[in-house]
Amino acid sequence: RILLDHIKCAVFELPFQADERFGQENLQAVLGLLQEEGFVDCVDGRWYWMNESYPADAVSLRSVSSDNFVVVDVSDEATVIGEVDFTAATATLYEQAIYLVEGTQYQVERLDFDRRKAYVRPVDSDYYTDAITYTKVSVLEEFGRGDWVTAGVVGAVAPVRGGTAPSVGSVPNERLGVGCHGEVHVTSRVVGFKKIKFYTNENVGSGELDLAEQEMHTTAYWLVLARTFVKRLPFAGSDRRDGVVGLGFAMRQVAQLLLMCDYHDIGLAIHGDQVRPFGRRPEEPVVEATLNDPTIFVYDNYPGGIGFSEPLFNLHDRLLANARALVERCPCDAGCPACVGPIGKAGPRAKEVALALLGSLSPDAPLLGESS
Numbered sequence: 001r002i003l004l005d006h007i008k009c010a011v012f013e014l015p016f017q018a019d020e021r022f023g024q025e026n027l028q029a030v031l032g033l034l035q036e037e038g039f040v041d042c043v044d045g046r047w048y049w050m051n052e053s054y055p056a057d058a059v060s061l062r063s064v065s066s067d068n069f070v071v072v073d074v075s076d077e078a079t080v081i082g083e084v085d086f087t088a089a090t091a092t093l094y095e096q097a098i099y100l101v102e103g104t105q106y107q108v109e110r111l112d113f114d115r116r117k118a119y120v121r122p123v124d125s126d127y128y129t130d131a132i133t134y135t136k137v138s139v140l141e142e143f144g145r146g147d148w149v150t151a152g153v154v155g156a157v158a159p160v161r162g163g164t165a166p167s168v169g170s171v172p173n174e175r176l177g178v179g180c181h182g183e184v185h186v187t188s189r190v191v192g193f194k195k196i197k198f199y200t201n202e203n204v205g206s207g208e209l210d211l212a213e214q215e216m217h218t219t220a221y222w223l224v225l226a227r228t229f230v231k232r233l234p235f236a237g238s239d240r241r242d243g244v245v246g247l248g249f250a251m252r253q254v255a256q257l258l259l260m261c262d263y264h265d266i267g268l269a270i271h272g273d274q275v276r277p278f279g280r281r282p283e284e285p286v287v288e289a290t291l292n293d294p295t296i297f298v299y300d301n302y303p304g305g306i307g308f309s310e311p312l313f314n315l316h317d318r319l320l321a322n323a324r325a326l327v328e329r330c331p332c333d334a335g336c337p338a339c340v341g342p343i344g345k346a347g348p349r350a351k352e353v354a355l356a357l358l359g360s361l362s363p364d365a366p367l368l369g370e371s372s
């Protein structure tokens with residue numbers, strides 16, 4: 001879809017030659033498709049734009065689909081103050097949400113999902129809101145799977161700051177983890193929100209929400225951790241879960257750098273052996289409890305995918321090596337927003353456990369900023 005729109009714009013500006021190429025894509029096949037739809041025509045070996053419309057109108061540089069939510073300020077006359085991506089709307093424009101535009105706070109009074117409108121009013125609030133989203137990923141088709149990392153192949157666990165690393169112990173040739181990529185189905189639902197005070201980050205209230213589920217097909221890279229390996233870590237069950245969540249958080253940070261993308265371009269979901277969904281506090285109920293191997297999904301956060309997953313799969317070794325370096329070298333004591341997640345969101349021992357996991361999983365690979 002993105003490619004189609006861009007080729008439409010390109011041919012509008014300048015006709016393509018019949019033997020021209022566009023990157024690795026089969027340009028002639030795409031043009032043939034557009035010809036069937038009446039957008040272009042081939043005359044004397046050149047492709048010309050034939051449609052009355054101006055193709056760039058349909059392209060937004062900020063988002064993939066043009067199905068956006070409009071934010072309307074109803075305080076004075078109804079004024080449109082912003083637009084929000086369809087995929088981000090339920091997590092930012094739920095009723096009572098605080099929505100920020102150029103330093104002004106607005107509170108959402110009503111979300112008209114069918115008409116794609118959110119009605120807001122300016123407020124002066126000492127807190128912001130943070131949606132609690134529950135995301136479930138299921139694999140539709142696996143396109144590729146790397147080799148299992150097995151015990152004894154990589155180096156020993158690196159010492160944790162201020163102490164020695166716990167011995168993970170190993171069974172020779174035991175399977176530890178494997179990277180995969182493929183097509184996935186992502187279901188996400190905003191189940192509530194928290195009110196968080198500015199400056200102190202205190203949680204000053206919460207609310208429940210019952211918004212429509214959002215579904216999309218997209219592509220993902222995922223890391224499967226062998227359940228037997230995770231279970232053998234010398235930590236309590238809840239700490240092990242926190243560690244897997246912390247590892248996911250660190251992997252997302254590194255993935256963002258490796259792919260040179262924005263925070264919102266990729267999504268994170270963690271599944272498995274009673275791993276709590278990311279962002280939930282321990283007192284909140286565990287929604288997903290399966291007997292599968294804990295799995296960390298890093299998915300393309302746009303319907304159809306935008307081509308991040310296969311490159312990320314190919315960078316699997318560098319992803320883990322850099323995640324390990326990130327967590328190892330981070331000067332914080334027990335987690336921070338730069339490594340395994342901020343204190344309060346990450347568990348108390350998340351950093352230790354994430355390091356133990358990474359120490360066993362991560363082979364030597366060039367680090368970011370070092371020659372590769």
Ligand SMILES: [Zn+2]
Nearest residue numbers: 330332336339
């Ligand atoms: Zn840190």
